[in-house]
Amino acid sequence: MPDSLFPDRPRLPVLRPTPIVRVVRRAPLVAICEILGITIDHVVNDGRCKVVVADFYRVTRAIENEAWLRSELHGVEADAWVAAHL
Numbered sequence: 001m002p003d004s005l006f007p008d009r010p011r012l013p014v015l016r017p018t019p020i021v022r023v024v025r026r027a028p029l030v031a032i033c034e035i036l037g038i039t040i041d042h043v044v045n046d047g048r049c050k051v052v053v054a055d056f057y058r059v060t061r062a063i064e065n066e067a068w069l070r071s072e073l074h075g076v077e078a079d080a081w082v083a084a085h086l
Contacts, residue, residue: 028056028057028060028061029053029057031060032053032056032057032060033053035056036049036052036053036056038053
């Protein structure tokens with residue numbers, strides 16, 4: 001009877017080490033050159049590569065700016081919500 005009133009706690013799963021992945025932020029130009037499979041020499045010497053890299057760079061900057069703006073907007077909304085409910 002005491003077993004049904006106070007059942008044993010289930011055992012916790014065995015903890016396994018979680019692999020840690022280090023994320024290193026790189027300059028956008030390095031990432032763009034890796035994606036396109038070109039070097040900085042191609043960008044300097046080939047006008048077409050220069051235009052493509054410039055376009056990709058503009059896109060990466062727009063994405064970073066939008067992400068920053070969204071985080072700022074989220075912070076302002078949270079502050080407004082707290083101010084309205086105090």
